[in-house]
Amino acid sequence: xxxxxxxxxxxxxxxxxxxxxxxxxxxxxxxxxxxxxxxxxxxxxxxxxxxxxxxxxxxxxxxxxxxxxxxxxxxxxxxxxxxxxxxxxxxxxxxxxxxxxxxxxxxxxxxxxxxxxxxxxxxxxxxxxxxxxxxxxxxxxxxxxxxxxxxxxxxxxxxxxxxxxxxxxxxxxxxxxxxxxxxxxxxxxxxxxxxxxxxxxxxxxxxxxxxxxxxxxxxxxxxxxxxxxxxxxxxxxxxxxxxxxxxxxxxxxxxxxxxxxxxxxxxxxxxxxxxxxxxxxxxxxxxxxxxxxxxxxxxxxxxxxxxxxxxxxxxxxxxxxxxxxxxxxxxxxxxxxxxxxxxxxxxxxxxxxxxxxxxxxxxxxxxxxxxxxxxxxxxxxxxxxxxxxxxxxxxxxxxxxxxxxxxxxxxxxxxxxxxxxxxxxxxxxxxxxxxxxxxxxxxxxxxxxxxxxxxxxxxxxxxxxxxxxxxxxxxxxxxxxxxxxxxxxxxxxxxxxxxxxxxxxxxxxxxxxxxxxxxxxxxxxxxxxxxxxxxxxxxxxxxxxxxxxxxxxxxxxxxxxxxxxxxxxxxxxxxxxxxxxxxxxxxxxxxxxxxxxxxxxxxxxxxxxxxxxxxxxxxxxxxxxxxxxxxxxxxxxxxxxxxxxxxxxxxxxxxxxxxxxxxxxxxxxxxxxxxxxxxxxxxx
Numbered sequence: 086x087x088x089x090x091x092x093x094x095x096x097x098x099x100x101x102x103x104x105x106x107x108x109x110x111x112x113x114x115x116x117x118x119x120x121x122x123x124x125x126x127x128x129x130x131x132x133x134x135x136x137x138x139x140x141x142x143x144x145x146x147x148x149x150x151x152x153x154x155x156x157x158x159x160x161x162x163x164x165x166x167x168x169x170x171x172x173x174x175x176x177x178x179x180x181x182x183x184x185x186x187x188x189x190x191x192x193x194x195x196x197x198x199x200x201x202x203x204x205x206x207x208x209x210x211x212x213x214x215x216x217x218x219x220x221x222x223x224x225x226x227x228x229x230x231x232x233x234x235x236x237x238x239x240x241x242x243x244x245x246x247x248x249x250x251x252x253x254x255x256x257x258x259x260x261x262x263x264x265x266x267x268x269x270x271x272x273x274x275x276x277x278x279x280x281x282x283x284x285x286x287x288x289x290x291x292x293x294x295x296x297x298x299x300x301x302x303x304x305x306x307x308x309x310x311x312x313x314x315x316x317x318x319x320x321x322x323x324x325x326x327x328x329x330x331x332x333x334x335x336x337x338x339x340x341x342x343x344x345x346x347x348x349x350x351x352x353x354x355x356x357x358x359x360x361x362x363x364x365x366x367x368x369x370x371x372x373x374x375x376x377x378x379x380x381x382x383x384x385x386x387x388x389x390x391x392x393x394x395x396x397x398x399x400x401x402x403x404x405x406x407x408x409x410x411x412x413x414x415x416x417x418x419x420x421x422x423x424x425x426x427x428x429x430x431x432x433x434x435x436x437x438x439x440x441x442x443x444x445x446x447x448x449x450x451x452x453x454x455x456x457x458x459x460x461x462x463x464x465x466x467x468x469x470x471x472x473x474x475x476x477x478x479x480x481x482x483x484x485x486x487x488x489x490x491x492x493x494x495x496x497x498x499x500x501x502x503x504x505x506x507x508x509x510x511x512x513x514x515x516x517x518x519x520x521x522x523x524x525x526x527x528x529x530x531x532x533x534x535x536x537x538x539x540x541x542x543x544x545x546x547x548x549x550x551x552x553x554x555x556x557x558x559x560x561x562x563x564x565x566x567x568x569x570x571x572x573x574x575x576x577x578x579x580x581x582x583x584x585x586x587x588x589x590x591x592x593x594x595x596x597x598x599x600x601x602x603x604x605x606x607x608x609x610x611x612x613x614x615x616x617x618x619x620x621x622x623x624x625x626x627x628x629x630x631x632x633x634x635x636x637x638x639x640x641x642x643x644x645x646x647x648x649x650x651x652x653x654x655x656x657x658x659x660x661x662x663x664x665x666x667x668x669x670x671x672x673x674x675x676x677x678x679x680x681x682x683x684x685x686x687x688x689x690x691x692x693x694x695x696x697x698x699x700x701x702x703x704x705x706x707x708x709x710x711x712x713x714x715x716x717x718x719x720x721x722x723x724x725x726x727x728x729x730x731x732x733x734x735x736x737x738x739x740x741x742x743x744x745x746x747x748x749x750x751x752x753x754x755x756x757x758x759x760x761x762x763x764x765x766x767x768x769x
Contacts, residue, residue: 089564095373147564195396328570353563557743
């Protein structure tokens with residue numbers, strides 16, 4: 086048995102694969118934000134019971150989680166201290182001196198994670214070339230540590246100027262701190278992210294230190310509870326970059342978990358779509374709290390090594406997911422000008438949408454789908470979640486319809502239109518804004534709410550939709566498709582025409598490989614069968630920003646350096662429309678990805694349906710469609726009744742345990758041999 090888990094803001098999803106007979110079992114239950122380990126542990130009990138399986142049969146557990154992200158957004162991390170180079174105490178506030186919203190007179194800068202009284206300067210200075218200008222003053226270090234402990238710091242970030250070029254001073258501070266303060270977590274920038282650009286490196290180090298105690302406690306508690314269930318295997322944790330890591334390694338580097346959940350969905354969508362013959366896709370993951378979209382070309386997700394979360398720059402390898410506050414639990418509200426808005430505020434799991442029955446709950450996108458007949462009027466999750474349609478009607482009537490002078494169904498329809506427009510705009514951001522036509526890509530819709538909205542979004546973008554067999558738990562299934570992964574980096578400025586360039590580049594990659602193998606060994610991960618990928622962030626001499634270039638695994642010689650230069654020229658021309666082949670290329674940041682393959686699920690083709698076979702709806706429901714401007718009697722089909730080759734013409738609704746797929750008028754749906762539903766607009 087192999088089990089994938091995705092802990093979201095509203096629901097926790099589980100996917101169990103029995104490798105003996107290939108059967109898959111899906112399960113959803115409400116998340117427990119107050120004690121985030123409880124929902125996945127309860128889910129494990131319930132899914133094992135549903136599979137009639139014993140805990141000892143489980144050979145793999147993978148966890149995707151939003152705990153690190155929520156702790157950062159809600160500022161619920163540890164009391165964190167900072168030790169930095171003299172003169173750099175206030176760099177967290179100074180930042181880059183950029184205004185993200187130039188004309189917003191009321192813009193507030195994000196709250197700094199380390200209070201000023203918890204930031205201490207020590208005398209030391211290293212030059213950009215790694216030479217020591219001012220030796221480390223260890224008395225300053227001792228005094229700083231003593232004060233931090235007295236002030237209640239439970240985690241310490243250490244970040245010195247140019248430590249990426251020479252880590253000696255940071256290493257010594259870490260050694261002293263771990264000896265003098267054994268109960269305090271310590272994060273040094275040179276261990277975490279030995280890259281240049283001081284502010285981003287400092288911010289990343291502080292964020293990591295802020296989250297280490299929270300994630301260590303959470304992952305330790307989760308691992309202990311898994312063991313208490315009788316499951317012998319240590320669980321793995323999904324990373325933002327698309328791989329998995331041990332809890333011990335993940336707890337050391339929580340910044341690598343900030344997109345843990347969304348990366349599982351991207352991995353699952355790539356795996357499902359690639360097997361089905363669709364290497365070029367745009368993922369559309371709509372859950373309870375947000376919608377995540379990602380562009381996939383030739384079966385590979387776009388990767389980024391830096392992003393901003395809640396105003397804080399973070400340097401970490403992650404799939405390039407774009408997120409908007411449009412989920413099933415997104416709250417509809419009227420702004421000061423009386424305009425209708427949906428999100429980004431979410432009702433989450435508690436109180437949830439009004440239809441969940443909690444007193445005082447606000448109207449949400451889910452309530453709009455209930456009012457319009459798109460969702461079952463009595464229950465969701467195959468009966469596990471009872472809903473109250475009357476509460477949805479009352480909430481939308483009181484909060485939206487009456488103040489706006491709308492009828493209830495008009496208000497609900499407007500809520501969906503706004504939500505769908507926000508989602509379509511997010512898809513344009515990852516495609517049209519990069520010069521890519523989204524109509525040439527398949528839209529893979531998943532998450533509990535994705536298939537509900539996919540056809541309406543696809544109509545606006547002229548796309549075809551693929552709904553995988555388990556859309557509501559695809560993020561959980563995606564955890565089972567990924568390898569153990571470790572991402573390492575090192576900044577060294579090496580000009581490609583320098584006489585010693587070959588030797589320098591070879592030494593850097595050899596050192597990165599050594600660090601990777603040592604990290605795996607420390608975390609008791611076997612290194613047999615590992616694969617390695619190398620890239621370099623490069624630029625023309627004199628440029629300020631870099632482009633990633635893949636590097637082969639052969640020896641670093643003159644031919645390899647020429648190939649790197651040619652690849653950079655091609656990448657520069659592809660992105661900017663021109664290149665400068667005569668200009669010297671500067672190699673800036675060297676990156677190494679260490680991969681340890683794990684077994685993947687086997688997606689078997691299904692037998693095609695007999696031509697004479699026809700689908701029979703299980704029921705009918707009055708459903709409102711904007712294109713018809715009225716409610717119509719809409720057939721409701723069961724997803725499990727579909728066999729390959731079967732087709733249905735909209736309007737129609739397809740229900741299953743983990744989601745509902747809406748086929749609006751003007752669309753048709755067909756089941757393919759891989760168990761997917763393909764939604765496409767009818768030809769005019």
